[in-house]
Amino acid sequence: MRRPDDTAGEMLRRPISLANEVYEALYGQLMSLKIEPGSRISVDQLVRSLGVSQTPIREALSRLEAQGLVVKQHLLGFRAADQLDRARLNEIYEMRMMLEVFAAGRFAERRSKAELKELRSLDNEMKGIDAGQSRSAYGEFAKRDAAFHGFMAKRCGNELVFDTLNRFHIHVHLFRLHFHARATTDANKEHEQLMIAVENGNAAAAEEAMRHHLERSKSRFEGAFE
Amino acid sequence: MRRPDDTAGEMLRRPISLANEVYEALYGQLMSLKIEPGSRISVDQLVRSLGVSQTPIREALSRLEAQGLVVKQHLLGFRAADQLDRARLNEIYEMRMMLEVFAAGRFAERRSKAELKELRSLDNEMKGIDAGQSRSAYGEFAKRDAAFHGFMAKRCGNELVFDTLNRFHIHVHLFRLHFHARATTDANKEHEQLMIAVENGNAAAAEEAMRHHLERSKSRFEGAFE
């Protein structure tokens, strides 16, 4: 499943789909925690608040359910997915440990000069955001961090790896947001190690750097459960 | 308030969902290739042939789209997903190589006596089929093979790994069916190696056996592209 905003590139834009509009609206509200995890989502209420009929709303919710952002029970309706618990977070990190380490290695082997430049600039932007700043500053950091990881995943030569990781990133993002995570200088240092390995085209080193980064990242998050 | 006849514990049977019925019907037709890969799927035609309205049909198709069995284009409708091409098959095997090797290792560490017994009986059933070369016999083999792999994935301790693999397995199944894949005796030998490692609780050996099995499996399938 792709991000909702990758329709760019289509010169001929067909008339927009209402279902798509609703999807984006709900996606935004879920990602910003305006709709609380676990809370009920009534179709009829959305009909009134959004001013569109049930049909496109149900379709949008169906797609969100496929992404795991929403859960549906027959005759009971939709709910926003629950917050990640410890076990689930652990599962996600086990997956990332496999897929992102793979992606880092393959990207290190295939990356072009232009890609390196783009990635480096993302990295620099992140370093420009001070650690321990406000929550909105973290939003900017998180956006770059997701782009940084996604950049390598997308260019690892395996689209399934990218799609699968994308599914998880959404939930990690929500988790971070909920626990008021901050940008850290540690993460920047770990990214730097990864950048160097990638720039050298050293796949083994890139894999190791990514592994180390994910392990540290995980232990930083686990503090939230204490 | 409880109903008079729900003493069966979890089997709370709510009135069936039409959307669900349609989903199952279409799923079956797709999995048996009654609906050809790449062919168009018209909602209005299904309304006439299934005798239900558009709404549950659209919802069923939405779910199939999330599973990757169907693709939708705005204003153009739904199509059955294309057959796997070589690049895509390769991507799936790269993923399986990571996730199933992981699953085999974790399962070898955690498996109970009862689980071992169940897995062994599945394995034996497969070996009994092995001689038969007919197409229907292969169907039986494929069913067990899927159960065999799924059994370990489901018990590896990581539900995301299981869910992700499940998504791919559907496509592998279709691919196999289309190319009338055979060669079951080799697979049985490889399974035997895996069983031994699992029974010994030797995670490293189980991982290696799974890795070897997948490599061989992949090269068997690649013959279809020659």
Added chain:
DNA sequence: CAATCAAATATCCTATAGGATTTGATATCG
């Protein structure tokens, strides 16, 4: 005859309505 255009048909997308079920509030009983 091939290519182009126009009308007719098929299909998709959205809106609306109504039956079925759940949920929440009120009343009743022990």
Added chain:
DNA sequence: CGATATCAAATCCTATAGGATATTTGATTG
């Protein structure tokens, strides 16, 4: 007072209808 039953409202699920778009058919022209 607490628990259960009853009724009303909210909500879900499905059916149907109609406007918008795509596709096919048929006619016209070079």
